[in-house]
Amino acid sequence: MLTRRTPISIAEAQARIAKVPLTTKTELVPVEEANHRILAAPARAAYDYPHFRRSGVDGYAICAADDGAFPKTLTVVGEVAAGDTWGKPLTAGQTVRIMTGAAVPAAATTVIMIEKTRSNPTAGTVEIMAGEKHSNITEVGTDFKQGEVVLEKDQEINPGGIAALIAFGIREVEVYQRPRIAIMATGSELLASDQPIAAGKIYNSNGPMLKRLVEETGGEVDYLGQFPDEPAQLKQVLAEAIASHEIVITDGGVSVGDYDFIGDAARKADQLLFNKVKQRPGSVTTAFVQDDTLVLALSGNPGACFVGYYLYVEPLIRRYQHQQSRIKTVSGILAAPYTKTNGFDRVLRCTYQFSDGQFKIYPNGTDRSGSLANLQTTTCFCVIPHSTSPIQVGAEVVTWLLPFK
Numbered sequence: 001m002l003t004r005r006t007p008i009s010i011a012e013a014q015a016r017i018a019k020v021p022l023t024t025k026t027e028l029v030p031v032e033e034a035n036h037r038i039l040a041a042p043a044r045a046a047y048d049y050p051h052f053r054r055s056g057v058d059g060y061a062i063c064a065a066d067d068g069a070f071p072k073t074l075t076v077v078g079e080v081a082a083g084d085t086w087g088k089p090l091t092a093g094q095t096v097r098i099m100t101g102a103a104v105p106a107a108a109t110t111v112i113m114i115e116k117t118r119s120n121p122t123a124g125t126v127e128i129m130a131g132e133k134h135s136n137i138t139e140v141g142t143d144f145k146q147g148e149v150v151l152e153k154d155q156e157i158n159p160g161g162i163a164a165l166i167a168f169g170i171r172e173v174e175v176y177q178r179p180r181i182a183i184m185a186t187g188s189e190l191l192a193s194d195q196p197i198a199a200g201k202i203y204n205s206n207g208p209m210l211k212r213l214v215e216e217t218g219g220e221v222d223y224l225g226q227f228p229d230e231p232a233q234l235k236q237v238l239a240e241a242i243a244s245h246e247i248v249i250t251d252g253g254v255s256v257g258d259y260d261f262i263g264d265a266a267r268k269a270d271q272l273l274f275n276k277v278k279q280r281p282g283s284v285t286t287a288f289v290q291d292d293t294l295v296l297a298l299s300g301n302p303g304a305c306f307v308g309y310y311l312y313v314e315p316l317i318r319r320y321q322h323q324q325s326r327i328k329t330v331s332g333i334l335a336a337p338y339t340k341t342n343g344f345d346r347v348l349r350c351t352y353q354f355s356d357g358q359f360k361i362y363p364n365g366t367d368r369s370g371s372l373a374n375l376q377t378t379t380c381f382c383v384i385p386h387s388t389s390p391i392q393v394g395a396e397v398v399t400w401l402l403p404f405k
Contacts, residue, residue, distance in 0.1 A: 005276035007283065010311060010345060010383075016273045017287055017316055020294055022246075024320055025177040031165045034157045036218070037175040038321045043151045046168045048141035052085075053104040056136045060117055060126055061108035065092035073127045076119075080105070095126060104137050111136040154322045179320040181219040182241035183210050185226040186234060186253040186261070187300055192226065205372060206251045206305045210298075213309050216403075217317040217326075219247070229253070234261045242293040246320065249313060252300030254284050262286055262297040269295070278344045278386070281369030282308045302372035307347050307381065310402060332361040332382055332399035339390040340367070346384040349374050352399065361399055378402065 008016075026040040055061070066074060079097040080086045086096055086105040098104065098111060110132055118127040144150060150164050151157065157165075157173070165173060185207035193203060204226045214221050224241060227234055234253065238261075241248045254262045266272050269288035277285050281304035286297040294316065298308040315325040332352060340346065348367050353360045361382045365374040382397040391397075 005284075006274075007276040007278045007344070008274050009278050010347075013274050013277045013285070013287070014312065014315065017294070017296075017312055018319070020273070020289060022320055023292070024322065026174050027177050028172045029175055031162055031170055031173055034165075034173050034175060035159060035162060037157050037173075037178075038218075038323060039151055039153055039155050039157060040174045040176050040322075042149045042153045043165055043168075043170060043173060045144040045146055045148050045150050046170075047146050049144040049167060050138055050142065051140060053106075053140060054138040055080075055098045055100055055102050055104050055111045056138055057111055057113045058100050059098060059111045059113045059136065060095040060128065061086075061090070061098045061105055061111050062095050062128070063090060063092055063107050064109040066095070066128075067110050067131060070131050071127055071129050073125050076124055076126050095128075097126075108137070109135060156323070176321050178218055178220045179246040179317060180222060180244070181214050181247040181249060181317070182222045182224055182245040183207060183214065183249045183251070184224040184234075184237055184241060185210075185251040185300075186229065187226070188228040190226045190228075190252075206298075206300065206302055209302070209306070209375075210249055210251060210309065214249070214313070214317065217314050218321050218323075219317045229261075231261050231264075235265070238265060238295075242290050242295065245293060247313075247316065248293060248295045250295065250297045251305055254286050254297040254299060265290070265295070266297070279307075279311075280342055280344050280346045281367070282311075282347075283344060285312065287312065299369065301369040302375065303349065303367070304369040306372075306375050306378075307349070310381070310400070311347070314403075326403035328401040330359050330399050330401060332359040332380070332397050334382065334391060334393055334395045334397050335360040336362045337390075337393055338363050338384060340384075341387055341390060342384075343386055345386050347381050348384055349378040350380050350382050350399075351377065352380045352401070359399055359401075361397060379404070 074095040077094045080102045082099050082101040085103045090105045090107040112128050116130045151161050185204050189201055190204040191201045207226055211221050211223050266275050266286050266288045269290045271289040273287040275286040277283055282299045285308045288295050296313055298305045318325050349364045351362050351364050364378050379402055381400045384391050
């Protein structure tokens with residue numbers, strides 16, 4: 001029995017997914033493994049940073065009494081390397097040689113760059129040729145005071161953030177768990193990559209594409225594999241995936257053919273969100289909730305699968321991480337002809353240029369649902385509203401910039 005399909009707009013389909021309540025969990029992970037994870041609690045400075053007065057240059061540390069009337073000759077009474085300290089007095093007429101990053105003697109007020117000095121090792125002196133506009137000393141707490149927030153809650157950690165956390169001896173951070181996402185590709189026409197090409201068969205290109213898209217977005221993937229059009233097996237695999245994942249993505253088996261199994265699962269689901277969208281490609285995209293797991297059934301056609309992922313899956317995965325979608329919505333100007341008309345809105349795979357304060361949008365080759373020729377080079381989507389007459393060059397179009405270029 002086929003599910004009755006009532007088409008809704010793209011915006012309504014996105015809104016229905018956005019309203020599904022999510023349960024997010026947190027976990028502790030080592031800082032070194034936290035790149036691109038999202039903080040679930042603020043990280044605070046355990047102490048002032050830097051926690052000692054630090055030299056910003058290689059040179060000579062001098063007292064306030066000697067800071068003026070150059071040139072002058074001072075006695076070199078020692079040396080401070082990075083990692084060392086100077087615990088002895090430093091008085092007028094004396095200086096210590098100091099390296100970048102080393103702790104500045106307490107009595108010193110300025111470090112003179114080595115380029116402005118002339119050393120006399122035999123006499124144990126150094127001639128200061130000129131003074132400095134700045135002290136060349138990084139004072140205690142310049143970056144952070146004890147207790148200040150180093151990284152905010154809900155902030156994505158990057159390599160620079162890892163350095164900041166480690167600078168305070170932080171070994172673990174609390175982050176949001178990545179949602180576990182099952183991906184299953186369906187269709188008896190699919191071949192594995194190690195099989196020879198055969199008449200009527202195609203390689204399973206969508207499955208690996210979806211896996212990498214999910215990983216880029218921040219999900220943990222269980223790629224279940226590809227399955228023939230055998231309803232009993234598909235039903236069992238889907239049920240097992242729903243029982244153990246936050247999200248299940250199916251690829252194929254979503255249209256109205258005799259072998260499409262999603263319609264039956266959607267009809268019996270706890271909550272059917274939608275089973276048809278007023279869009280081309282991918283009008284048969286379906287979403288439902290079963291046992292608190294959200295199932296997103298994407299078209300088996302590569303172009304439609306690619307579009308469907310970014311419209312419906314990417315924002316959902318980002319929401320699990322308390323983040324906004326990385327897809328930026330802008331107003332674009334159609335800069336090249338597109339003459340097709342359609343009863344549904346057409347989501348074109350495009351490229352864009354930003355010039356003269358405008359996003360200029362260029363259709364990127366074919367818009368066929370089954371084509372994958374332009375997936376590598378597509379950098380945005382634009383929406384051609386449904387109409388009985390072609391859109392004009394120069395028309396304003398809603399544009400979604402993809403999170404890469």
